[in-house]
Amino acid sequence: MMSRKTNRCATASAALASIVLILGGYTATHAEEAGKPDYAKMSPEALAEHLILESGSFDLDQPAQEGGTARDRMIQDNLQKLCSKVRNKPNAEQAGQIIAAARASIQYPEGEIPLGDWKKGGDLAWGGFGYRLAHNPDDHSTRDPSGNCYNCHALSPQRTGGDLGPSLRGYGIIRGNTEATRRFVYEMIYNPHAYFPCTHMPRMGAKGLLSQEAIADIMAYLLHPESPVNQ
Numbered sequence: 001m002m003s004r005k006t007n008r009c010a011t012a013s014a015a016l017a018s019i020v021l022i023l024g025g026y027t028a029t030h031a032e033e034a035g036k037p038d039y040a041k042m043s044p045e046a047l048a049e050h051l052i053l054e055s056g057s058f059d060l061d062q063p064a065q066e067g068g069t070a071r072d073r074m075i076q077d078n079l080q081k082l083c084s085k086v087r088n089k090p091n092a093e094q095a096g097q098i099i100a101a102a103r104a105s106i107q108y109p110e111g112e113i114p115l116g117d118w119k120k121g122g123d124l125a126w127g128g129f130g131y132r133l134a135h136n137p138d139d140h141s142t143r144d145p146s147g148n149c150y151n152c153h154a155l156s157p158q159r160t161g162g163d164l165g166p167s168l169r170g171y172g173i174i175r176g177n178t179e180a181t182r183r184f185v186y187e188m189i190y191n192p193h194a195y196f197p198c199t200h201m202p203r204m205g206a207k208g209l210l211s212q213e214a215i216a217d218i219m220a221y222l223l224h225p226e227s228p229v230n231q
């Protein structure tokens, strides 16, 4: 038979245990009971990886417009792996390799690099349509993917753009609509790692996100004297 003293002691530890549970032990115990990892004990990187790839919170088997599935998009290519590893600060040798690979990826139109239609280019630069997954995926058979430039760049005075990248307002006035500028802008849109290794700017041409025609239209939006960018 239990003595009074031991009994009191047992009651006290049970009370203490419930306080510990209330104070934060509950999730861990619950997670551990269910055989799941304890989020509180995971590094931010491991947690992010777990939530994306293992927890089942995204439908990673959903087909993606470019072919393959959402899961395939989570797999880093060599450039992303290297840039993640060096936290986007490649040393001179790595930067040289990235620049060389980016240059080699660029396909040019025949002849001079053309400017397209700046009005169409404006719609593309200010559009976020294309390659989106989730419950209502974009349908490229009814509408072409756009460029998403506005998310990172200020473009024209009429609307507010993002500031992750430099402002491109007045770009044509400042840089001049020359063959050299056109080549630079084309290459920047096609694969910006040719100039900024491990940049945040996407590889719109190299990854097949924008066609050469769409790039020409967006270039016209940046460089044409009548475009709102240059007013």
Ligand code: HEC
Pocket (backbone or CB within 6 Å): 125, 147, 148, 149, 150, 151, 152, 153, 164, 165, 166, 168, 185, 188, 189, 196, 198, 199, 200, 201, 202, 204, 218
């Ligand atoms: C995710 C953000 C992001 C998106 C989207 C983006 N850019 Fe950029 N862009 C940048 C950053 C950042 C830089 C500066 C390079 C650096 O420091 O990495 C840049 C630089 C540039 C430059 C060179 C600016 C200069 O000083 O000459 C041009 C031109 C440019 N972007 C055009 C575009 C166009 C056109 C689009 C849309 C097709 C676009 N960008 C989409 C982030 C972005």
